[in-house]
Amino acid sequence: MPLQQLRESDGPIETQLSGCGEWIEYDKLRLGSAYVDKYIKGIISVKYPSHELGTGEKVLKMALEESTSQPSTSSQASINTFIFGKLVGDCDSILKQGDTVVLTNFQVCKSPSASKDGRHAFQLELSDETGATVFVCSKTGQESAAIIRKSKVGMQDYTYVPLNMLKGGVTVNVYGVVKFFKPPYRSKGTDYCTTVTIVDPSEGKLHCVIFNGNADLLPKIYKIGDVVRFHRVKIQEFNQELQAISAPGFSALTFDGALEAPIQPRASSRTYHFTSTDQRKVEELRRWANANISVFKSATKLSEVKPAGYFDLTCQLVAKAVVDRSAVLLKVWDGTKCPHPLKQVPVDRSALEGDLGEIRGLSQLTVDVLVYDNHTGVANSLKLGTYLRIHNIHAKLVTASTEKQNESLDRGPEMEFHLHGGTSYGRGIMVLPTDCRDVQQLKQSLESALPSNQDSMEDLALMEILNSSSGPSAQEISPDCMERCHQESATVLTAHQHISATSLKEVLDQTAPCKYRIRAKLVNYEPKALYQSVKLYCPKCRTMQEIPDDDDIDALLQDVCSADAATGSQPHDAEWYETTIWEQGGQRRRQIIVRFVKTNRLQRTPERSTILVESVSLNELYRFSEQFGSVIPTTSRTDRLILNDLSIPFLIQDGKWHYGCRQCSDPQPVSALQSLTREDSWEPSAIAKVLGIQWLHYVFVMKFTLDDGTGPLDAFLWDEAERFFGISAAEVVISEVLQEKLTRIMNTLCPPRINPEGFPWLECCLKSYYVGEGLEQKTCYQVFDTTFAGFEDI
């Protein structure tokens, strides 16, 4: 239900929201993300008159103010919000200035008017198409008492304008077949850009320029002949021709143009509507395009390359090298052999990134592609093994060097491959996902090209590259990602560096269990109070427990003291300890019994002594633990010395408080410690063992919210957290220095008070796993084999 009214009388707005995910503040919004599991809240400060787009659908603009208790003058506190489609009708009549609204399933886009209106740099866009819901709590009691209206808005019936019927100045929806496109590239402004020319059976043609701050939200066009559906492009005139520009609320679906390919939309948004009408439309366009073969270019294999021509190559990356500031060399293969003599680009072996065995083994099948200028950034960031489409490679014939001239007379001139600078003719490099049909065909070609003799190590290495490099998807290495790869990461991997990075969207889309390498920003973490991030973990029953609170321990110790006083047992010496009684003054006179364990140690200094203490308060326990190496709190019962309730530490050693698991321990009489006096081994593990205690381990448990623009994803950091931080969980509890260090690490990874755009990137290994059973089963994620990269002032 796209619009739902809430009543103030039903309680706070938050309590009436279920299944809306978590609240997100305005300053936590990330560009280009689809927020399906978050909600945003605000008060309508301005509501503009709704108006109609050329598509026939309405659009409503509002400004929302963040309703926080703190008054704010920040430009982040007011955000423009656009509602599209049939949702507008309801919102227009019901929403009023001053109403509190909660929005879900919205998209976050750059606000083009931020510099003029002084509001948030981003804007929210909602339509029923993306499953948006608006909850409203009206300001006046009368209105809020209105009956909850459950709007029955059906699916938006989108109208599509044939390309020969377009007029300037309107925003429309269009379908078309891709006749030309440029792979997404960084514009000189703030966004990524792609230009697409589409055609349709009306014989119309439309040049489209699409911008988005997140390259993943641009249309996922893989090749000419793909069918696209664009929602909300604005038609305008440029150079006496009509062109389309992505308008607010723009969304795209792309389909493989081949008749035999499944009709599977590649979406630029996380959710979309696709109806049987759409299915028929795609089929119709495919049929038309395939009958009208002029729109397709047949793929060129290396075996078919024409001299002095330009071609698009679908290939796999075997090796790469930085040649100089303006050029990167890519060694690629497509499983076919280029018939022309090839110019080998001389590069220093140390500069060549790739397995030498593989490079040598494939030397007859790889070609050197020199990539220039604006493409070097993308080329540098490519992972070996990736499947690529390099658009508009220039097959250039060159005069052979003097010493090779005689040879070249026989062999003909050498050929070299260039990807020149600029984006003319769609020049660029695109990473293809493994599930793309062209990659499936390429893999077959590569496999059949492998040498048949698989005995040599080199051939095994070749199989390795083919099988292990699954090739990241287009989402995994978008231009945005590519740029990130040049930035320093605040974390480093301790293993698996060879695995290609996967986008969080893809991680979220796949089923557990799986392991990934990801690159993302830490946009949030919990708990914020870092002392709450340390827990006690029982390795036996695998439960996590809170560290007992000082107040609870104090109360328990007081109970023990009272019981001890009531029992009135007489202290005595034993073979393995000497007893001392300390009189404690105050209102309630009390005897503290301290038993010094006799050890064989030559040096019997307090800091190396083990004492058993009875009838102590929490403060006294602290004082004893500061003075003596090992302190074991005990109590006397029926002439036996026993341990306390396990919420009281069974041992305090070198300042560390050790606890036992109440469920898994089988506490033994303290006399069991006598056996340790013979071995003189007073390690916590040994003490726990003889006392029948299942020792609880201190562990960090944190929830990281990671986002790479395709997320967000929540991942736990716990069993490897000590390695991640380089800090012991048991030590951090007692060390202010380490607590400060942990705070500084977290402030580095997720800086407070700055926009997430300025956050550092994190390289992480992630694994997915299931928890729960049956319907309750859910997928969780955990960080592993990753450490904080460190910084100089720590």
Added chain:
DNA sequence: TTAGGATTTG
């Protein structure tokens, strides 16, 4: 805002 299909000159 950006780009606005329309070949580097390595």
